[in-house]
Amino acid sequence: MGSHGIRDQVAIVGMGCTPFGEHWDRSADDLLVDAVVEAVASAGITIEDIDAFWLGTQASGVSGLALSRPLHLQFKPVTRLENMCATGSEALRNACYAVASGAYDVAMAVGVEKLKDSGMSGLVGTAMPGAGDDSRGEVTAPANFSLLAPAYAAKYGLPEEELKDVLTRIAWKNHVNGARNPRAQFRKEVPVERIRSAPIVAGMLGIFDCSGVSDGSAAAIVVRAEDAYRYTDKPIFVKALSFVAGPADGVLDPGYDFTTFPEVVAAAQDAYRQAGITDPRSELALAEVHDCFTPTELVLMEDLGFSERGQAWKDAGSGLFDLDGALPVNPDGGLKAFGHPIGASGLRMMFEAWLQLRGEAPPERTVRTVGEGRKLALTHNLGGGPGECVSFVSVVGSEPSA
């Protein structure tokens, strides 16, 4: 028993990604058609060339019909899936495994979410009505993730004011990056003072500590690695795909201290083993991580092995993860600048890896690590919250392993 991975067995040869934002004039159908059309064009194929589809969406459609109907797919297999905020990444993972298995030659992963039409603030849950006994009560996502902040500050003896400065800097950095990205929802730099003094939403988190609510879609085309160069000169090879659903015992186990996501640690270790990575901080050219809220990104730096335990606040504060830092994190602006249309986010992250590793990111956003010879990128999602979550980590590279 073990996780064997599919290192270098499949490659991504085409991608599409819509702008993320308030698409009042677009439906979920419109968005996924846009992403699919862009992806097939970039691979130089047609929709008919795709053998099988995986559609990730949390609440914007059910069943394979959610994709086959808008595209009028002609009797193709379409699987609709959901794994909370890792939904888009989960679609990609399934498409990759389908191709690696030999079952299909060309597979597509699509992610889409239409959140703005609800008119609600923040994410709206989609649990089955009456699934529980109503003893859990409502806790909004920002409140749930804000539980990390006082716990982190207490564990490492960090004054909460100092932690707030670090969280502010994380938001500031991602807005700086997003300002350089035409697909981002928020395309303005936001002054540090404005971030720090913004109205409080939950715990220590102000509105700029939270990712926005947006609509968007992204898609990827996956083929066997040996076929990749038939579609593009610059395929992206899949090195590792790791996904875990945690035992959800942090919410009932006093041993969990709210300063880490053990699920992320597990997924990262598995992914690094699959990819043959020993020092992610020096080997990766960039990482796109799940910055749903600023304390999440802070903790992820330690869980993904970019910072030593208790050191991420220093590393983040010193600019290590800036666009021109030693390991750029969320160079596209992250969930912070893109918002978080659940089903689309994982594939949007992969789209940034695709652009950066192929040297196609705009110059003002290009990470220097690629020019310095690094060839690997990481994407990461988590869904749920502290103590009970699912986590996904991928590693992709611009070259097959030697």
Add this chain to the structure above:
Amino acid sequence: MAGLISYGAHVPYHRLARADIAAVLGSGGGKGTRAVAGYDEDTTSMAVEAARVALGANGLRRRVGQLFLATATPAYLDKANATAVHAALSLDEHVLAADMAGSVRSGIGALVTAAGSTVPTLAVLSDLRTGLPGGSDEAAGGDGAAAFVFGGHRPGSPVIAELLAHDTVSDEILERWRMPGAPASRVWEERFSEDIYVSLAGKALAAALGRAGIDLAAVDHFVVAGLHARACARVRRTVGVRPEAVAPDLTGVIGNAGTAQPGLLLADVLDRARPDETIALVVLGDGASVLLLRATDALPAHRSSRPVAAQIAAGSAPVPYAAYLSWRGLLDREPPRRPDPEPPYAPPAHRRNSWKYGFTASACEKCGTRHLPPDRVCASCRSIDAMVDEPMEQVHGTVATYTVDRLAHTPSPPMLVVVVDYDGGGRFRCQLTDAAEADAVIGARVEMTFRRTVTSGGIHNYFWKARPVRLGPPAQD
């Protein structure tokens, strides 16, 4: 010897300063404060809190044979409310749990019924007094609950106050009334009924004293309760008891809790009465009732773990009048831009009654790990279906981390959320109530309290919340 074997009271944490009413409305109000049920309390939840105090000692829970819930403001009609109290107290399923609801007089009705029962009978008196803004009932009212167990004494739960006698006179009189659903009651001219009540009180008192074979001079604590303040005052003043025997009516600090007032005043007297002292409880309302009790030697050792005076002293700084109005549904505030909270669904709630109402978790038989909520598979050793019930409602805990949720639906934003690590193991995330933001800190000590978390779609959702520990150690069952 028949009589009382246990009692307890619940005075809500919150207070309203009557002066704030006049400050906002320009009229109404008065002096002092009144107790205000929290936004997450109703007569059912307050009844549970009072009964938890009364049942805290000596394994009494396993012996209670009947439960009567008396209230003028039931949380539900048609559906029993006493069964929710029964579930929250984890009483045996064969215990009769029935409402005595609708009239303020039901309070003394429950007490008298319990006092005359041969099986241990729990009478819970709970009321939430409201009134139209600026009205005298709003200012004079109060919220609270009291619980008493009579009968069926044993060595472990001896009689603490012997029942000497009881008498009631009933009189149909249009003095105070309220149409179902109306927010406030109406009263006839006070002076009309004042004379009648004073006369009725005299009759009932004389009959009870005669039956007990004592005279008024023997009464050491004279408790008079009723919504007719003038009549109550005149009875206290003119009936002929020694002035020092007249028990305080507490309305200046907590208001008049209607159905529950006789219970709260009696509990307050029991908190300090000495052995062999005689207590006369007079209750006015659609007649008059008198209960004569005599404290026994057992009382000092079996007083309530939460004296009324201590609960009054532990009350909050006054809440803003606007907050009180919104808690009572008299001021409609803009809700958050979020979906309405889901109402509870009957089957899942019923499947988990012991958790949802009784806060009974599970503990692994193999490794002892506690699971809140109860699980079938052990999170620690992964044993399957090797769990035993683990009652958690009396276990204290410590806050591991916390947040203040300013987006979530709550009648009193912001919502305080804490992760509680319980003494002896186990963790649960829940709301923190009866608290200010400054109370939500890592390391804070909390205890559990039964609350109405939300009402949605015409359905009350009851569950447990944490609250800061402000009073003594929890009673041990």
